[in-house]
Amino acid sequence: MIGKSAQPVTKISECMTRKAELRSFIERMPKAELHIHFDSIDSEVLLKVADRNNLSLPFQTIQEAVEWHNFRDLDEFLHKWSLTVEVMLTEEDYYDAAYHLGKDMERQNIVRREAMFTYQAVHAHRVPLEVMMSGLEQARRAIRKDFNRELCFIADIDRTSSPESGIELVESIIPYADRVGIVGIGYDCQELGYPANRHRRAFELARANGFFLSAHCGEEYDSGPAGVWDIIQQMNPDRIDHGNQSIRDANLVRHLSESQIPLTLCPLSNVCINVYDDISEHPAIKLRDEGVFVTINSDDPPFMYDLVENFYKLATAFELSRTEIYDLARNGINASYAAYNQKQKYLKELDDWFFDELE
Numbered sequence: 001m002i003g004k005s006a007q008p009v010t011k012i013s014e015c016m017t018r019k020a021e022l023r024s025f026i027e028r029m030p031k032a033e034l035h036i037h038f039d040s041i042d043s044e045v046l047l048k049v050a051d052r053n054n055l056s057l058p059f060q061t062i063q064e065a066v067e068w069h070n071f072r073d074l075d076e077f078l079h080k081w082s083l084t085v086e087v088m089l090t091e092e093d094y095y096d097a098a099y100h101l102g103k104d105m106e107r108q109n110i111v112r113r114e115a116m117f118t119y120q121a122v123h124a125h126r127v128p129l130e131v132m133m134s135g136l137e138q139a140r141r142a143i144r145k146d147f148n149r150e151l152c153f154i155a156d157i158d159r160t161s162s163p164e165s166g167i168e169l170v171e172s173i174i175p176y177a178d179r180v181g182i183v184g185i186g187y188d189c190q191e192l193g194y195p196a197n198r199h200r201r202a203f204e205l206a207r208a209n210g211f212f213l214s215a216h217c218g219e220e221y222d223s224g225p226a227g228v229w230d231i232i233q234q235m236n237p238d239r240i241d242h243g244n245q246s247i248r249d250a251n252l253v254r255h256l257s258e259s260q261i262p263l264t265l266c267p268l269s270n271v272c273i274n275v276y277d278d279i280s281e282h283p284a285i286k287l288r289d290e291g292v293f294v295t296i297n298s299d300d301p302p303f304m305y306d307l308v309e310n311f312y313k314l315a316t317a318f319e320l321s322r323t324e325i326y327d328l329a330r331n332g333i334n335a336s337y338a339a340y341n342q343k344q345k346y347l348k349e350l351d352d353w354f355f356d357e358l359e
Contacts, residue, residue, distance in 0.1 A: 023312050033307050034297055035265075036300075038117040047062070074273040097139075101139075112342075115154070119155065129172055136181075154212075155170075156189075217231045262334075265287075326354045333350060
């Protein structure tokens with residue numbers, strides 16, 4: 001009897017060891033993250049900021065925050081997301097939130113992060129742009145000094161805003177671009193009913209001023225491949241944020257494969273908002289197998305999961321080899337908006353680390 005019971009216990013132990021080793025591999029692997037929203041701010045930072053500003057949050061402790069951040073659907077998520085950022089009022093608040101992103105980069109060994117913010121929809125009604133920009137600029141310098149990591153930003157246009165407002169956003173961002181590290185102009189918020197041609201002039205202005213362009217599209221089922229086609233035709237994007245619904249259109253998949261427009265996929269985010277019931281249904285690997293340029297990202301970690309967890313769950317569900325995981329990490333660096341020399345530095349760091357792992 002002893003021999004019979006020992007075998008399953010041994011197998012369970014071996015399985016747990018393999019999972020721990022896989023997670024450790026992913027944690028230690030140098031990575032870039034291209035799709036994360038600055039506006040989804042860590043609970044510890046929010047509690048600190050709320051106390052400093054004599055404001056209240058729907059939660060009073062980290063444990064309460066963990067429970068409160070659960071949500072049923074996208075609408076509830078967006079409602080909760082908008083509530084939390086209301087406590088952000090000062091330069092110091094924005095410094096704390098951005099600096100926390102830098103500490104988190106060190107924790108996950110993220111060498112470069114390009115974080116999106118939607119000033120029009122989330123911050124403009126209570127905070128002057130200069131206040132926000134000053135906090136981000138100081139945090140970015142501190143992150144370089146303290147962690148030797150690069151935090152950059154993408155300023156997103158709110159799809160629902162007027163064409164004039166989109167132009168105003170781009171114009172207002174231009175003076176801050178270099179010192180705050182704003183490398184791109186994005187496009188997000190409500191997709192259905194707000195086609196991209198409304199903001200073509202803003203895209204053209206952004207491109208003329210040296211910004212890269214990306215857009216949220218093709219995430220939910222109803223937006224579908226048509227939303228991705230719309231962005232491709234109206235924006236000529238450098239990247240597509242989400243774009244997972246592209247898998248439903250063979251011609252679109254072929255175009256993405258041929259053009260090599262990177263997709264910044266967020267697998268666990270899509271599961272959390274019920275686009276897919278399980279990560280095993282997510283098309284990230286199927287798109288990769290069709291030759292599409294796929295990158296892995298987190299989206300909104302306080303409400304969902306971080307970058308390491310996205311890599312880990314995807315690798316587990318699809319039984320990815322370490323080489324496949326490494327290839328996805330290389331994609332993230334190559335799809336970043338970093339200058340060529342900086343990309344080569346990141347790639348060498350990743351390559352050296354990976355081949356040391358193989359020895």
